[in-house]
Amino acid sequence: MLTKRPSNDRGHFNHGWLDTYHTFSFADYYDPANTQFHALRVINEDRVAAGKGFGMHPHRDMEILTYILSGELKHEDSMGNSGIISAGDVQRMTAGTGIVHSEYNPSPAKLVHLLQIWLFPSRTSLKPSYEQRTFHDQDKHNTLCRIASHDGQNDSLMIHQDATVYASIVSDGGVITHHFIEGRAGFLQVARGKVTVNDIPLQHGDSISLENEPHISIAGPENGEAEFLLFDLS
Numbered sequence: 001m002l003t004k005r006p007s008n009d010r011g012h013f014n015h016g017w018l019d020t021y022h023t024f025s026f027a028d029y030y031d032p033a034n035t036q037f038h039a040l041r042v043i044n045e046d047r048v049a050a051g052k053g054f055g056m057h058p059h060r061d062m063e064i065l066t067y068i069l070s071g072e073l074k075h076e077d078s079m080g081n082s083g084i085i086s087a088g089d090v091q092r093m094t095a096g097t098g099i100v101h102s103e104y105n106p107s108p109a110k111l112v113h114l115l116q117i118w119l120f121p122s123r124t125s126l127k128p129s130y131e132q133r134t135f136h137d138q139d140k141h142n143t144l145c146r147i148a149s150h151d152g153q154n155d156s157l158m159i160h161q162d163a164t165v166y167a168s169i170v171s172d173g174g175v176i177t178h179h180f181i182e183g184r185a186g187f188l189q190v191a192r193g194k195v196t197v198n199d200i201p202l203q204h205g206d207s208i209s210l211e212n213e214p215h216i217s218i219a220g221p222e223n224g225e226a227e228f229l230l231f232d233l234s
Helices: none
Strands: 002-005 011-014 018-022 040-048 053-059 063-070 072-077 082-086 089-094 099-104 112-119 129-134 145-149 163-171 175-179 185-192 194-197 200-203 207-210 215-219 225-233
Touching: 002 200, 040 185, 053 072, 063 072, 063 082, 063 145, 063 185, 072 112, 082 089, 082 129, 089 145, 163 175, 163 215, 185 194, 185 200, 185 215, 194 225, 200 207, 215 225
Parallel strands: none
Antiparallel strands: 002 207, 011 018, 018 040, 040 112, 053 099, 063 089, 063 112, 072 082, 072 099, 089 129, 145 163, 163 225, 175 215, 185 207, 185 225, 194 200, 194 215
C-alpha cells in the first residue's frame, strides 16, 4: 500500500524568524492520522532567518538527525560539542538520558534551510552522543547514499534503531530502485524538486509511505534535479 501526503497537508507555522512545516504532529500541530510512521516520529522542514535560531532546550530518548539543504547552522550542546553544520552535512544526536542544545543561524544575511528528523530509539536511557558527517552531492547523484543506519555501514551515522536513512539527488531522468525485505516499510520525503515514485508524481514537500511493497522506484525529472530522503524501517 502506498499513501501520498501532499505538501500542503502538512502543518505550517510562520513565526517570522522561523518558517516551518511538520510532516507529523509536532508542538502546536496535532493530526491524529499523522503522529508517526513506525519509528519515524518527526520530519520538520525549517527555514531559519539570518541571526536567529533555537536557544538552549532539552531532549531525551530520541535519535535526532539534522540535514542541511542550504546555509549554515551553529550547534552547541551540554556535552561540549560546538561547530558549524553546512549544506551537505548531517548531524546525529542521541538524546538518551538527556541533552541540552542550541541551534542558530550564524549568517548575518542568509537563511538556513534544513530538515530535522526524529526517530524513536530501540531502547531508552542511552548515553547521549553526537556525530557529524559530510555527504557530497556526487555521493548522492542518481544513487542511494546511506547517511544513517543501525550499524554505521558505508561510513553512515550510527543510530540506535533498526532503520536505514538514504539521501539522493536524482537528475536527467535517472531512476533509482530499492527493494524492501519482507515485513519492512518505507517512507520517502521530497526535499526539493519533483520525482515520480512507483508512477505517483511527487513534488517538494510531498511524502509517501509504503507498507507491504516489495520495492520502490524513484524517477527524477527529465531536466533538472530533485533531492529526497528515503527511510527503510522495521
